[in-house]
Amino acid sequence: MTGRPSRRQLFGYAGAAAAGAAVTGGVVSLTEGAPSHSLEGDTGGREISPYGVHQPAVAAASPKHAELVALNLLDGVDKAALGRLMRLWTSDIVALTSGRPAPGDTAPELALGNVSLTVTAGFGPRVFALPGLTARRPRGLDELPVMSHDRLQTAWSGGDLVLLIGAEDPVSVVHTVRRMVADAAPFARPVWRQTGFWNGTGSDGKPVTGRNLFGQVDGSGNPAPGTPEFEQTVWSAEPDWFAGGTTLVVRRIKLDLDTWDELTRSEQERAVGRKLSTGAPLTGTAEHDELDLERRDADGRLVIAENAHARLSHHSSNDGRRIFRKGLNYVHDTGGSRESGLIFLSYQADIAGQFLPLLARLDAADALNEWTTTIGSAVFALPPGFQPTGWLGQELLG
Template sequence: MTGPSSRRPSRRQLLGYAGAAAAGAAVTGGTVALGKETPHAAEPVVARDLSPYGDHQPAVAAATPKHAELVALNLLGSTDRAALGRLMRLWTADIVALTAGRPAPGDTAPELAVPNAALTVTVGLGPRVFTLPGLTTAKPRGLDALPVMRHDRLLPAWSGGDLLILVGADDAVSVVHAVRRLVADAAPFAKAVWRQTGFWNGTGPDGKPVTGRNLFGQVDGTGNPAAGSPEFGATVWATGPEWFTGGTTLVVRRITMNLDTWDELTRSEQERAVGRKLSTGAPLNGTAEHDELDLEARDADGRLLIAENAHARLSHHSVNDGRRIFRKGLNYVHDTGATRESGLIFLSYQADVAGQFLPMLARLDAADALNEWTTTIGSAVFAVPPGFREGGWLAQRLLS
């Protein structure tokens, strides 16, 4: 039996508030690089890890991860601007270590930090952050809780939040471990209020990247601007306020899908509701996934090939005054006893929520054929700060 003096100090005792600042400083001093060494292998391992550094948080433009978890947290009453800065420094140190496959500072399960898992972490700030003293003039334009739509049935269990962490990886264990560390380090500053887990398959049978499918069987995300293109930059990256340049806004919508009634439809009825072929994702006027939608094309009977209420038509930029978003999705299932809820965690990135996303959302809520089989039960919006360089930290321009 050991006495108090021989007990191992807790992680919080090891770090504390002062430790949080020191952990952030460790990003520059190389301390976070200490950890298990990469073993020598007979054959080289192909690295799949993204650098955590850059002008933007890297996961935004990256492919949708195979496994992901989103956690929303609310700030504790004692957390002010300075304390939030301490948390961002600590999370930055965690992210730098974990995305490289090294244990986070003070990690209680260091063996679970492994390289080549394609681990990414995205951090967002909810609207209430910008009510803190010293931050009220820094709020990005239009960053407010979304209005409740006519078809919404929002539940508090999946809505709102002051902070967001979105962790993705090829390996579910890596996701669980990273979330555990980030939430533990946030404990002196914020408390988790909801968690959502999802999955996505963006790889075809030949091993090449594909768009991926939701649980309706749709190819989902075809109309996205190509990452790295000028169109992508104009759609996604904010240009102000000054601290937010290079950031973006993220809308999270939890959408249930009634798979039982969807399965009662014929295949042609399903395709008409979507406006695309289920086999390839091609528009009903075309043959390949990325063929342009011809919204005036008609069949032999003079009927529009892409119906007036088809999802593909109503979400297309040409009927939304050129507005675009960059959308991602995560399939989910949520079991309660013998009952299973299935759906999509819809993620929309755009420079301006009010100017780009809201008008499109209103149009879809008013007339989208898919409203008959889908219901939004969760909604949240976050400002995703720009990225950080080596030696810097998340939201540094906002919180320093």
């Protein structure tokens, strides 16, 4: 087959005309193609506009399925070449999130609408060592120092670029990853891939916070999207190009389910400081009740222990500084044996100012350290969103 034009060259953009979703910003509907379908109907799916002041998946609930791909730039890829990649990726994002094939899509039928597909992209610290970008590094964007409990593997760490692709449907995730990694081939090659899943829907079909594989409700303490607290926690204001952007910390945390299961239920709850049944703090009755960090039991002991995860990760223990964290469960098999864990994702305006003090405090004292081991770590700057007239990363690379 050598010396012959490839199918992509021949087929080109022909598949792109197959669908006609109206993309106008905000949540959009497939009104032309599927009049009988309710956006809130059978599949739980919808379309999420790729446009906006911010990259849209950051503030959204965890997707049911997601993949993270970290890539390293090839030798010789400079600021201009990185800009070309980002324009290419932008056209992929616009098409695929709308349920249309990407330009030159080799499997156009795998582009599917109504599956809440989102794509988030970002730049690792080394991007800001490229000529022309050294003065534009966001403050605090450095690989994290190695914590005493970390057992980092290079296979799950670092990276110059990241893609975080999420959807209701795993086929859509896999197809989008394949398309975008293929388009990146002249510029960057994947160094790690992490696949995760989350259940943010209760048995009654209503949204819930979701649980990690220890069975804990995970993410209760987050600032609520739309509140001033959220805006202040998540969105960066400087440098200029980064206004409306944020930073992402990715930590791959192995959970030792076997030793965790040896604990009694109340031992598990003491380690977390929350009830397993509802996620309520041990001092409260509902998941979102405020923690009472001073309350003591009849014997004078703190109800939420000194080393409880909920205490140490509470913003009041962190000079009021918050993060916005979302998890993805993962399993990783080697033959018959399985590792289970959490892909911990934290969004914040400033890693050094908000996340690092929290990480150091948890590393020093968190009761959960006995059953958790961080085996991967990476940080990225997620540029602001883009509008129909622009492209992702334009403020930095345009």
